[in-house]
Amino acid sequence: MRTTVGIIGAGPAGLLLARLLHNAGIDAVVLESRDRSYVERRQRAGILEQGTADVLRAAGAGERMDREGLRHDGIELRFDRGRHRVDFPGLTGGRSVTVYAQTEVCKDLIALQLQDGGPLLFGAEALAVEDAVTEAPRIRFRHEGREDVLECAYVVGCDGFWGVARQAIPAELTHVFERTYPFGWLGILADVPPSHDELVYARHDRGFALLSMRSPSVSRLYLQVPDGTDAGTWSDEEIWDELERRFETDDDWRLERGPITQKSVTPMRSYVHEPMRHGRLFLAGDAAHIVPPTGAKGLNLAVGDVVTFARALTHRQETGSPELLDAYSATCLRRVWQAERFSYDMTTLLHTAPGATAFENRLQLARLERIASSRAAETDLAEAYTGFPFG
16 A cells, blocks of 8 residues: 555544645545544543634534534632632633534544545554655554555654554654653543533642533543542542532532443643654654643644644645654644643642642642732633644
8 A cells, every 4th residue: 555644543633634634635544453433432532722623623524513512711710619710712812612522523534534535444553664764654554354564655653652653763862751640530421411611620628620521411520539549449429429529619509410421540641752753754642742631732732733744744745845844843842842831730730749738738729819810820821721823
């Protein structure tokens, strides 16, 4: 097989890249190790920045998102039994975010790819990226029980942290920056309408809590728990009781309970791999960087990466200049590090660290009070949450 761009991974990054290249008249083949059903049901991020939603619309993948997604014009910060709303449009010149699950983004992009895009091979396991520093890189892969080779002009690894793409970059050329947090998130899906119409980020002495949603009838909620916690050790009643404690306020707000349909624990870590390019191999999304979910940045960073690559390759095709492709890693990393900074700030602002002193706890409250009382501090949060510019 031969193509211009070989894309490893049919998550939202790989699928969106295929769509952007198709719209630019550039052929691509997508290899995905899992089957279609798995890709369309794996639960991941659900908050789309303004820029991400705009890119999906421009790519022709925004119709169902605009019909079924939930536009949010703010978030609520909850601390010291009080509530403070951050008004996104008022602070950012009209920007907002959209609640629309990654599973739904993937369904929309898969349908478009199968309808009029290039080949999308499910059950195609990438085994290795070869000859990355030549003008003819190759992806060895296994599909339907036999090995094959995809010959490319470029390879984009959208295959996540455990994928093969990053392994093709020599260790002596890489720099890794990472941080592991001593806590995780116990997340639940519950068949109950959300108890608030916007996301609620709660800082409590017992630990962080987040009220989110998947739809007007399905709530998504999270509790900070010690690293290594087994979700099965928490009963449904214990989860709801703890959520009530951490969301408590001095007014008459109440948390609605309902049947819990899913429980899982998400570890918290920060990770950046530099560079994001090696020859004609380009890394995108979790293959290059991971952020703790507090800032809702993971999916949106991946979108920024593939938008940057698609623009750079289109520029090369139209002008013959490799300038933007050569700048891919540096361009993406500027945005990545701002998102890492914001995600770290949100995580340390809202979570109770094991062994935290009274002094450190009061500093957290002081930081939250500063956001609630300073338009400049509030604007900085709103601008970062709704998204940093692409490229």
